[in-house]
Amino acid sequence: MLDKKTEWIGWFVAFMIVSNSTTLMPFSWGIGYYIVMLLALCYIFSMRQLRYGFPILVLYAVCMLSITANDIPSFFHVWPRLGTFVLLTTVVSFALCCDGAVAIRVRLFASISKLLMLVTFLSFCLLLFGGGYDVRGAWFQGVTVHSMIMGPVATMSCLCCLYQLQYEQSRIWMKWAYYALILMGFICILQTGSRSALIGAMMSFLCFMYFLNKNEFYVLIKKYILIVLVLVVSAPIWWVYTDKVAEKNKGDVGLNTDSREEHWHQRIEEWKSSPIIGIGFGTVDASAKEGASFDENTGGIETGNSWLCALSMTGILGFGCVLVIFWGAYRKLLWLLDYSRPIASYLMAIMVFFVFHMMAEGYIFAGGNFLNTQMWLVIGTIYGIAYIPEYADILEQKLQLH
Numbered sequence: 001m002l003d004k005k006t007e008w009i010g011w012f013v014a015f016m017i018v019s020n021s022t023t024l025m026p027f028s029w030g031i032g033y034y035i036v037m038l039l040a041l042c043y044i045f046s047m048r049q050l051r052y053g054f055p056i057l058v059l060y061a062v063c064m065l066s067i068t069a070n071d072i073p074s075f076f077h078v079w080p081r082l083g084t085f086v087l088l089t090t091v092v093s094f095a096l097c098c099d100g101a102v103a104i105r106v107r108l109f110a111s112i113s114k115l116l117m118l119v120t121f122l123s124f125c126l127l128l129f130g131g132g133y134d135v136r137g138a139w140f141q142g143v144t145v146h147s148m149i150m151g152p153v154a155t156m157s158c159l160c161c162l163y164q165l166q167y168e169q170s171r172i173w174m175k176w177a178y179y180a181l182i183l184m185g186f187i188c189i190l191q192t193g194s195r196s197a198l199i200g201a202m203m204s205f206l207c208f209m210y211f212l213n214k215n216e217f218y219v220l221i222k223k224y225i226l227i228v229l230v231l232v233v234s235a236p237i238w239w240v241y242t243d244k245v246a247e248k249n250k251g252d253v254g255l256n257t258d259s260r261e262e263h264w265h266q267r268i269e270e271w272k273s274s275p276i277i278g279i280g281f282g283t284v285d286a287s288a289k290e291g292a293s294f295d296e297n298t299g300g301i302e303t304g305n306s307w308l309c310a311l312s313m314t315g316i317l318g319f320g321c322v323l324v325i326f327w328g329a330y331r332k333l334l335w336l337l338d339y340s341r342p343i344a345s346y347l348m349a350i351m352v353f354f355v356f357h358m359m360a361e362g363y364i365f366a367g368g369n370f371l372n373t374q375m376w377l378v379i380g381t382i383y384g385i386a387y388i389p390e391y392a393d394i395l396e397q398k399l400q401l402h
Contacts, residue, residue, distance in 0.1 A: 010107025018115040021370035022143050041091050044101045053094040059321035063281040066314045070280035081282040085367030093376040094383035102384035106391050109381045110398035113160045120157035124184035140191035151197025154185040163346040193244035196360035200353040208349035263304025270312035278315035303362030329379050332386035340392040350378050
């Protein structure tokens, strides 16, 4: 069991992370958000028998090398960006690992999972009243700060509901509540118009069902057929909400990637210019005329692909570290399937979502971004449970809605 201090820290940090990415709070946490994360990091450092995650520490070193070895325009503010990235990922990932650190991440992950279900429910309620769209009225963002966050939030909410359904046998009303929330989340995803979120959601749902029923082929086939039938029967409810996705694909047979191709091409060109260490953490080629969206006032950048972002910014060295980290998480989940299949399937599905979603969104190094924090938290939770398997049982308990 987790002690009271860990429980409170996990819940409070989870609340900070989620509320910082929503419009529910009447004020912004601002610098207070990072102060809380720094205090959480200090608390982890105070623990005994700390172990260090070698792959991510090497990634930190490569990021620093990519900055010092390149001449980067000052408006990108790369050192503060790196500091933020290191701070947040050290708290949520496996950079520092011990019993207490794993306990905090398990509590943090479970708390965020529950809060995202609430965010999705509130967003859908807002949608019913015609609200929740961005300032242009184009894309649905619900109670989150951006439509690109709403899609992943709704996806993770749906996955959490699917997970909860594995344990909900007696309370029929709760089963229907989960089904309803899955439908709400699906509609929210459609209204964001995010094709990467939609594809990622579909792949993660299929992944969850596959790994959960991997050894029961006929059960798996029946569940896949049931999903298709449910989608067909419920089509009159959700089909009217596909208009936003259709808008992005007008005139195209398949998924239109025109809005991303320039970014992808530019990331590859940047990598070719410095294949070993990249052009520098937190930067793009400021001289490029296409595929280099950045703001000289804030230093904000849009890379269009997290995988290519890691390749262009940190070269083969940094990209290799990222691959090692993800491959390690996958291997640990395969082992965890024999220990706790529902938990392993749930974590695998979320990781699969990020693998696909990051092909169109470049947040892998964006410290402070909710998706960046959540992605590294999932990785940290996987490594932590593999380090102390008993925490799979604790996570299972903490995820339950009693």
